[in-house]
Amino acid sequence: MKRIVLTGGGTAGHVTPCIALLPSLIKEGYDIQYIGSYNGIERKLIEEYHIPYHGISSGKLRRYFDPKNFSDPFKVLKGYLEARKIIKKLKPDIVFSKGGFVTVPVVLAAKKHKVPVIIHESDMTPGLANKIALPAAKKVCVNFPETLKYLPSDKAVLTGTPIRKELFSGNRIKGLDHCSFSANKPVLLIIGGSSGSKAINDMIRGMLPTLIRDYQIIHICGKGNLEDRLSGTAGYVQFEYCKEELSDLLAAADVVISRAGANVICELLALRKPNILIPLPQGSSRGDQILNAESFERQGYSYLLKEETLSGADLLQAVRYVMEHKSSYIDAMNKSDLNNAIDTILQLIKEI
Numbered sequence: 001m002k003r004i005v006l007t008g009g010g011t012a013g014h015v016t017p018c019i020a021l022l023p024s025l026i027k028e029g030y031d032i033q034y035i036g037s038y039n040g041i042e043r044k045l046i047e048e049y050h051i052p053y054h055g056i057s058s059g060k061l062r063r064y065f066d067p068k069n070f071s072d073p074f075k076v077l078k079g080y081l082e083a084r085k086i087i088k089k090l091k092p093d094i095v096f097s098k099g100g101f102v103t104v105p106v107v108l109a110a111k112k113h114k115v116p117v118i119i120h121e122s123d124m125t126p127g128l129a130n131k132i133a134l135p136a137a138k139k140v141c142v143n144f145p146e147t148l149k150y151l152p153s154d155k156a157v158l159t160g161t162p163i164r165k166e167l168f169s170g171n172r173i174k175g176l177d178h179c180s181f182s183a184n185k186p187v188l189l190i191i192g193g194s195s196g197s198k199a200i201n202d203m204i205r206g207m208l209p210t211l212i213r214d215y216q217i218i219h220i221c222g223k224g225n226l227e228d229r230l231s232g233t234a235g236y237v238q239f240e241y242c243k244e245e246l247s248d249l250l251a252a253a254d255v256v257i258s259r260a261g262a263n264v265i266c267e268l269l270a271l272r273k274p275n276i277l278i279p280l281p282q283g284s285s286r287g288d289q290i291l292n293a294e295s296f297e298r299q300g301y302s303y304l305l306k307e308e309t310l311s312g313a314d315l316l317q318a319v320r321y322v323m324e325h326k327s328s329y330i331d332a333m334n335k336s337d338l339n340n341a342i343d344t345i346l347q348l349i350k351e352i
Helices: 016-027 041-047 072-090 103-112 128-136 145-150 165-169 172-179 198-206 208-214 246-252 262-270 288-298 312-324 326-334 341-351
Strands: 003-007 031-037 053-056 094-097 117-121 139-142 156-158 187-191 216-220 236-239 255-258 275-277 302-304
Touching: 003 016, 003 072, 003 103, 016 031, 016 041, 016 341, 031 041, 031 072, 041 053, 053 072, 072 103, 094 103, 094 341, 103 117, 103 128, 117 128, 117 341, 139 341, 145 156, 145 288, 165 246, 165 262, 172 246, 187 246, 198 208, 198 216, 198 312, 208 216, 208 312, 216 246, 255 262, 255 312, 262 275, 262 288, 275 288, 275 312, 288 302, 302 312, 312 326
Parallel strands: 003 031, 003 094, 031 053, 094 117, 117 139, 139 156, 187 216, 187 255, 216 236, 255 275, 275 302
Antiparallel strands: none
């Protein structure tokens, strides 16, 4: 039996593509093992699928000054030694790395034991962890055509992101019923990321009296961000986080307003959901979400708004425009080549 080690962590976006690969890997008969940090978000997510989990020490590598820069390299070194022991014991045929700093020790340990590695880069430009991992990789899977120029031509493969199959099974009527919405008024779905976005939350809530005149609003606002005073508002529902019901809520949505993390926008592309992207501003990230959103806007998949200059009038205009031109966005997304990521990545795994 072939054995594969999956690794990725730090955020849900570094784990869910690995989860999306599980059914196909199981069907192909792979023995699947997972290496992540001791108690990161990846541990809880992976253990729900009863996949053997191996925890290692993890530290963040930073380009800026932080007191933890003095201690985290030792955590990374410890993680590398732990990963070497695990790789030596498991003797995997291949490692698939989705990214995040916990993957650096795993990829380097795999290289040490001559285990081939495939890494997946979600964003337009490679992050620091994947830059470190790049020399050890046989192939690098990417989401954006523009990313190919940043990588060695013999390694880079345009694949897209593996999408969880359950997202395609959503039922619009169930989604509407879950929110007590009617079927004769368009639905906006707002997603601010796993922890929510204060800027987006505040703007949506400030515009609520105007928005609910013409639209029904599903607001996924992030843990701890519910607004009690708005509970029971007709045409508006809020959730901290959605799991099983997310596919139905996506099916119910006519237009989605979202941050521009690579995984969520690839999910919107796969589901053919017209969307408005409000990427994290430059000062809050390395700028990857801005690049992601600009690429999707160029390809005709998304409407881009910049948070730095965003106003309520701009957002309302964008919503009306995308609602009116939904079919144009769907037509553009139907022409995308990034629709078979799981099959493409699985074939790479089998070949390598």
